[in-house]
Amino acid sequence: DIQMTQSPSSLSASVGDRVTITCRASQSITSYFNWYQQKPGKAPKLLIYAASSLQSGVPSRFSGSGSGTDFTLTISSLQPEDSATYYCQQSYTIPWTFGQGTKVEIK
Amino acid sequence: EVQLVESGGGLVKPGGSLRLSCAASGFTFSSYSMNWVRQAPGKGLEWVSSISSSSSYIYYADSVKGRFTISRDNAKNSLYLQMNSLRAEDTAVYYCARAFNANSFDYWGQGTLVTVSS
Numbered sequence: 317d318i319q320m321t322q323s324p325s326s327l328s329a330s331v332g333d334r335v336t337i338t339c340r341a342s343q344s345i346t347s348y349f350n351w352y353q354q355k356p357g358k359a360p361k362l363l364i365y366a367a368s369s370l371q372s373g374v375p376s377r378f379s380g381s382g383s384g385t386d387f388t389l390t391i392s393s394l395q396p397e398d399s400a401t402y403y404c405q406q407s408y409t410i411p412w413t414f415g416q417g418t419k420v421e422i423k
Numbered sequence: 424e425v426q427l428v429e430s431g432g433g434l435v436k437p438g439g440s441l442r443l444s445c446a447a448s449g450f451t452f453s454s455y456s457m458n459w460v461r462q463a464p465g466k467g468l469e470w471v472s473s474i475s476s477s478s479s480y481i482y483y484a485d486s487v488k489g490r491f492t493i494s495r496d497n498a499k500n501s502l503y504l505q506m507n508s509l510r511a512e513d514t515a516v517y518y519c520a521r522a523f524n525a526n527s528f529d530y531w532g533q534g535t536l537v538t539v540s541s
């Protein structure tokens with residue numbers, strides 16, 4: 317199975333800060349890579365698919381980059397509503413696997 | 424509006440069975456692969472099973488293979504997960520999710536909680 321490792325596990329940042337979350341795959345997954353946001357008690361929400369494509373309706377402050385094994389989610393200007401846990405996912409080969417999550421808190 | 428609504432969760436004893444359902448609306452259900460993803464309390468996301476649009480291709484996580492069965496009824500716009508020989512470690516919120524570009528999951532249901540406990 318492909319292992320997905322996110323870092324950091326948690327972070328605290330101020331409104332307006334630029335925030336970066338990284339995810340590393342245990343082998344190359346080309347661009348079969350996705351990011352999700354999950355708020356407490358809610359279902360995950362797709363933010364970025366195919367490594368860098370912004371899902372419809374997602375604010376443009378969210379962006380994704382990377383290919384192969386290393387990927388990044390960037391929030392260009394953190395907003396209060398961005399407080400959530402973020403998960404990466406590889407969709408290159410079954411079993412689809414997720415990272416352990418990164419909890420983003422607002423200072 | 425795309426909607427996925429899960430049902431069928433509840434409390435079951437170890438070794439018991441449960442059948443989850445996911446009712447889909449707002450899109451052409453028969454054109455999409457569908458998935459089940461679960462989340463144990465306080466834990467991360469775990470993919471459980473996938474089924475292609477015509478049920479030709481079915482996949483399972485090793486953790487549920489041989490115990491869980493995914494199926495769909497395109498005439499009823501419904502997805503199912505038959506869960507047998509349940510274990511404590513199957514306790515989780517179970518989500519159904521629609522497959523999208525690059526095998527991502529673009530729409531999710533609200534989830535249904537399955538608790539396996541004596």
